[in-house]
Amino acid sequence: MPAYKAPLRDMRFLLNEVFDYPAHYAQLPNGKDADPDTVGAILEECAKLAEEVLSPLNLSGDEEGCKLENGEVRTPKGFKEAYEQYASGGWQGLSHPTEFGGQGMPMSLGLVKSEMIGTANWSFSMYPGLSLGCMNTLMQYATPEHKAIYMPPLTEGRWSGTMCLTEPHCGTDLGQLKTKAEPRGDGSYSVSGTKIFISAGEHDLTENIVHIVLARLPDAPPGTRGISLFIVPKIIPNADGSLGARNGVVCSALEHKMGIKASATCVLNFENAQGWMIGEANKGLEAMFTFMNTARIGTAIQGICHAELSFQGALAYAKERRSMRALSGKKEPDKVADAIIYHADVRRMLLTQKAIAEGGRAMIYYAAQLADHMTNGIVEGDQKKYKYWDDKLGFFTPILKGFLTELGLEAANQGIQVFGGHGYIKEHGMEQIARDARIATLYEGTTGVQALDLLGRKVLIMTRGKAVREFTAVIAKFSVDNMRNPRMRRYATVLAKYAAEWNLLTMRLMLTARKDRDSVSAASHHFLMYSGYVMMAYFWALQAAIASEKIGNGGSEKPEFYKAKLATARFYFDHLLPRAKGHASSMVKPSKTLTKLPIESFVFD
Amino acid sequence: MPAYKAPLRDMRFLLNEVFDYPAHYAQLPNGKDADPDTVGAILEECAKLAEEVLSPLNLSGDEEGCKLENGEVRTPKGFKEAYEQYASGGWQGLSHPTEFGGQGMPMSLGLVKSEMIGTANWSFSMYPGLSLGCMNTLMQYATPEHKAIYMPPLTEGRWSGTMCLTEPHCGTDLGQLKTKAEPRGDGSYSVSGTKIFISAGEHDLTENIVHIVLARLPDAPPGTRGISLFIVPKIIPNADGSLGARNGVVCSALEHKMGIKASATCVLNFENAQGWMIGEANKGLEAMFTFMNTARIGTAIQGICHAELSFQGALAYAKERRSMRALSGKKEPDKVADAIIYHADVRRMLLTQKAIAEGGRAMIYYAAQLADHMTNGIVEGDQKKYKYWDDKLGFFTPILKGFLTELGLEAANQGIQVFGGHGYIKEHGMEQIARDARIATLYEGTTGVQALDLLGRKVLIMTRGKAVREFTAVIAKFSVDNMRNPRMRRYATVLAKYAAEWNLLTMRLMLTARKDRDSVSAASHHFLMYSGYVMMAYFWALQAAIASEKIGNGGSEKPEFYKAKLATARFYFDHLLPRAKGHASSMVKPSKTLTKLPIESFVFD
Incomplete structure (x- = not known):
């Protein structure tokens, strides 16, 4: 461990x-x-x-x-x-x-x-x-x-x-x-x-x-x-x-x-x-259910906990275990082989874990400020205040709980993968992280329950899309503000497109839902995961913007930390965010793809 | 269990x-x-x-x-x-x-x-x-x-x-x-x-x-x-x-x-x-390594084994467990709640398992014919025959082993998910399937090893892209042959596009690899998964074509089996194949996204 x-x-x-x-x-x-x-x-x-x-x-x-x-x-x-x-x-x-x-x-x-x-x-x-x-x-x-x-x-x-x-x-x-x-x-x-x-x-x-x-x-x-x-x-x-x-x-x-x-x-x-x-x-x-949002954020944290721990374990192993040579040539010529961290595909796995842990942490810390206001509403007995902030928080809760626990499980599994066969052995503790992480998508409402809560309740019924409009407006503003920064332009451009698409998809799902109520359940998982990927992209771009500013100022004694933030943001945009494309495509497919097959036709003797 | x-x-x-x-x-x-x-x-x-x-x-x-x-x-x-x-x-x-x-x-x-x-x-x-x-x-x-x-x-x-x-x-x-x-x-x-x-x-x-x-x-x-x-x-x-x-x-x-x-x-x-x-x-x-291809197909089978077993368990539970009502209205009004199989999102999980098990089985059965010829080459002492068929099989092996074991693990995890919290309990056996499935992406060459074998060895070095060209030609021919069949047109169109894209991506990666050897490792995972999704799409379309023919003939006493094939093919194209988009996007991203971060910058105290 x-x-x-x-x-x-x-x-x-x-x-x-x-x-x-x-x-x-x-x-x-x-x-x-x-x-x-x-x-x-x-x-x-x-x-x-x-x-x-x-x-x-x-x-x-x-x-x-x-x-x-x-x-x-x-x-x-x-x-x-x-x-x-x-x-x-x-x-x-x-x-x-x-x-x-x-x-x-x-x-x-x-x-x-x-x-x-x-x-x-x-x-x-x-x-x-x-x-x-x-x-x-x-x-x-x-x-x-x-x-x-x-x-x-x-x-x-x-x-x-x-x-x-x-x-x-x-x-x-x-x-x-x-x-x-x-x-x-x-x-x-x-x-x-x-x-x-x-x-x-x-x-x-x-x-x-x-x-x-x-x-x-x-x-x-x-x-x-x-x-x-x-x-x-x-x-x-x-x-x-x-x-x-x-x-x-x-x-x-x-x-x-x-x-x-x-x-x-x-x-x-x-x-x-x-x-x-x-x-x-x-x-x-x-x-x-008063504290449901808080409790669910407590479980969302499990996603980043297990991503972080598995990342720390995998990173140490990747620096230590030597196997083969990097494709671009020997990196440790005096050693019997290169440490596996020199293989680009191993880095892909490590960076996936790192991007999930740090991107997820940013999402949690953002939502935690809303939770502060909400909790104070309760402590102060101010029902209106409580309600206002609980509603705000309510949009983030299912995304954080559903998306981060799914990605936490993935990160924990990547940690095993970095260890190769040794990851399957109990003594290293990596497999335990994956087993521990496995509960997170099940309790406090399964991922499916979060997905339905997000799309059905929070987006369609409670706010008629307003929750998405508000958050994408924040993204859009960020994009405009950062478009002229050469280090940020790439992210600003991509984010602006996703913000627009997220709104369009939401609108399209609202229209479909009027005629076809099953479509909400049919689209919910893809909508949840899509929302998660785009939201995490915003929080990575936000971190990149701060990092870029700190580096630009030249005032930082240790620019390495900020450069690592930029590199991880870049990784997120190149290797994880593109998954949103698949979810965008699938969420607007007809619900009958899922509902049509008669129950007795799932298997045949 | x-x-x-x-x-x-x-x-x-x-x-x-x-x-x-x-x-x-x-x-x-x-x-x-x-x-x-x-x-x-x-x-x-x-x-x-x-x-x-x-x-x-x-x-x-x-x-x-x-x-x-x-x-x-x-x-x-x-x-x-x-x-x-x-x-x-x-x-x-x-x-x-x-x-x-x-x-x-x-x-x-x-x-x-x-x-x-x-x-x-x-x-x-x-x-x-x-x-x-x-x-x-x-x-x-x-x-x-x-x-x-x-x-x-x-x-x-x-x-x-x-x-x-x-x-x-x-x-x-x-x-x-x-x-x-x-x-x-x-x-x-x-x-x-x-x-x-x-x-x-x-x-x-x-x-x-x-x-x-x-x-x-x-x-x-x-x-x-x-x-x-x-x-x-x-x-x-x-x-x-x-x-x-x-x-x-x-x-x-x-x-x-x-x-x-x-x-x-x-x-x-x-x-x-x-x-x-x-x-x-x-x-x-x-x-x-003579029988490496055969051994790896033996492990690829583990992907479909665990997808199938987990599917059978989850299906039985989904018919039996009652929770909430389907969004489109009560399906079992005389029961305390609807069986969870009536929820579209639960069907999404079941169909994911089914599509992986049956799609993977088709891929295995196809490759098994190549393995027959290859093995006979060995038994007959005909080195040329062995080599010819082993090379043919060699293109499929890493895709089958890498892709099917990854999807098998996913399917096993979906089986737990259908059970909700009960999936986490040992007595049901669902969590065991996921633990058993976890080894498959590690032994007989990790997924990373398969990915490098596919892109680096089989595609770039050994065949300079010919392996992809040959298989996509098969897909393209299938598309042309099925374009006029109204039941098949949808699949034929989508497949034709992917066949062309797969070739283009391969060519692009070949050109990049000449100047940047790390790019092969950097792209390999996405190339493997992309190849798997497109290949499985072909084998689903192939099954759909046969099923559609049987239904069209009217000669089948039991059209339900064939209709289920059509429904599952449709599901695959709507809900799983779109994931290829993300991999297509990521595989052509610069390798420095992965290689640039200095080893000492992965974590900071």
Whole structure:
């Protein structure tokens, strides 16, 4: 397993040079303390934790996995100690309000942290990650009494949390869910049912686990309009916050998974477990979806985590492994053969990984600023503000989640490929990265769900194309601004064409969708991937523009970093962006290509 | 794990309707016995073995894996019994000469067999598969005496064989290999060295294992021109073929791999093992490469095996799992939700798998006819005939191996995707297919090696573009012939354009390569994938043409099969072929996009 080294130079480039986070934080009510020095110190400390404590447990965690014995889950060796360091360092509450013991930093810093923690050890990061989802939900919907009990230990990391949605027969289609909640008459409820795929559903890292559970009241209407939200703690806290009785929720099995083996994926049986409703009756699904955009960006990060880690591993190997000679002649004549990094095709693979990791990171850092405003809307109880920024963010979420996790998986597979046969061997850790990365396109809404959310909901229904028009206007303006810069003209020209095409394609799909509703599903995947490639192209051009400016100024002591940005942008435009052409062509093909074949004609004996 | 059902209808369609195998076999010296009835019976019997004996051991084999104890390897439960059925059924010698106890059938039937065995249980198929490589090498290079000793038990399957090429420091670059062979003075040699990644290097399925080993003589020149080929049996046979002394070759470790866990991948230590040279001194690499094209097609098959198996699993699930409603309205109004196969995007995934499996199968069956002629050239000792057909086949080999294994991996991943989160769970077997498929782009020459072999060797150096010109002429003729058929016009038009473009791109790359040798490596991946997409388009159009003819005749009792072919061809042209556009664009980009970035500028602290 490659030893993780946090890409701090790239992170600082994005924070300070590309997206001007200092100015962004200065305007946020909770950004005063996030001055550049503090942010710098947080990055350094987080990198240390990730590199020194979490990264060394990544391979061993996969090998050992989690064990279930008598309803108790044992996490792999070293996880408990690592989690204690994580919690005692105050990392869990980094972006949560000070009134609950958090550090009150903006949400975006939490995302930066998540990347480092997640790249070092994605399985580990699932435990605090799920807790964040639970905390966010409580923060918005719980009563002050419940917040007082639950938020401080969760923020401190002394307790952890989960999100219990999926049941054996339904995941995406939550309208089918069956878990019941019956009033006990004392204001609490008896929750009964089976939930599956519950990450961090049971483990030995914290003294209590707070489940946020979707269930139906006895008189609830069927479907999605009859789902309510409940707090169901593993151990019922007393009014003073101390631990009381064990609740009726039991982990009956751990899933055997392809990867993220150190993350406990639990089947949870709720048997008359005591729970408390939060939010309004029958509006649980809406409540659950409040932080959906944030949660999905948390998963989008997985794409860049695995691209980055696999890149670091492949790069080290490509410099070290010697095979054949470069076609243009010996590069290391005194060696038995040239290092494989001298082969253009190996560089193509490495640059693919690098372009995905850094291009994706830029997309995340951009969206993270929107998430800051959105989160503040919630914290401040300003519904209008929340809605405004959540809508803005909502356009980026499915693209980031769907596109970046697909590309993250590709990058992880390229890392194996650079290793050749050795990539298939467990000891090197490269295959684990691909197995760990494989979950990212499945959970938090599959790529297909993201694609439909993007094209069907965000673009066609909610904004009638406006979301695309707005973002392509940003691209178009960038193109105009950069057309006269000789270093940038190439990118400006290409981007201008794609911005226009993206709009045209959107319009064409809108028109088709009026007559043919299946066309939305038929086009959605290609539209998602197309959007991702064009959006990433913009963020690469943006990075190139800044880099080119820095080089042009001559003021940079170390132009190599900026030159590498230019080279990677060039690579992206030459080798990855052209894939958008195929998607552009396929998305406008008739839906009947997909729908026409009768079900019984897919195979013949 | 999906229970495998051999796609016999599709196989018969290709054999009898598309490629006219009856006529092909009628003209082969060893094809007389391969009459349609016999071939039909062989298909049925092989399907039975694959479905009933091998498929049920696929999931359990992965779970149990192989165990090494005191130098002995134990294969998973059931493998030995299954292998005995395989051997006693005469399957190992199906395509090998009757003089050694084989059935003397054409090579192509062996490939059809390999697909069924491999789809049912790829790990199992590695044991007899490696044996075939060993048998082929002996058949051509061993002395009559050695053949008499080794060929009968290998053909019978009583013994098995391996190919020992890779060493810890070199795989692709065999010029670096260090294993030594010192003359013992009695005509035999002492072979010493370490070989890694030796599939079937040690196991409990056969009473003896015959290693074909690449090693250096004491006076050998360095590099690839100093490598010779040796037979090194695990147990040294006496002159009468009975088993004699244990030889100095030991399995010191089994690799821990991402997948194909039931296949024993061994580290073999040769310590003064007795061996016999075959072929000429220092020409071992050439000898090893005689059957390289056949071996690589054997691996290309893995692409379609895993696409087919994953498709079968995903299709069954998509008909059964219910989630949401189709966008065009309820399809199963009496059910809680529609089966997910009614969602256009799920169909896109299923059709991707189907188009890859069936399109790839057509490519394999086409190449298999060339392989028949080539193999007969060897068996007949007709070097000119061998060379002619090997060159023909040589153009297809890297495309089939490189492109089909990449697409096979994609199809396997799509199968997981159709299952959603359940695809990530081991019990369903879908994730195993992706792990098993992952090796295919790595061994027998990585995709990068195939790409360079195709563009650098086969297209630019060996044929100066003629290979492309000849194949595109076939496509162009097909286009002209089908332009007036209204059902085919669409495909004919598109194909004609791609045929012309493929030639132009080839010419352009040839011109660039004269001045810039790195451009060959830089373009190779895109050229390989482009070639694959266009070639598969031709084979889909060919299938569509036959299907359209059969429907047009009105003579078919069951037009559904042919209609499905038309629908899948349409899908291929609408949703997969357009990817070629991106590769066409990228392959002509300057090589400096890849080569310019200094090695030390790939990452910055």
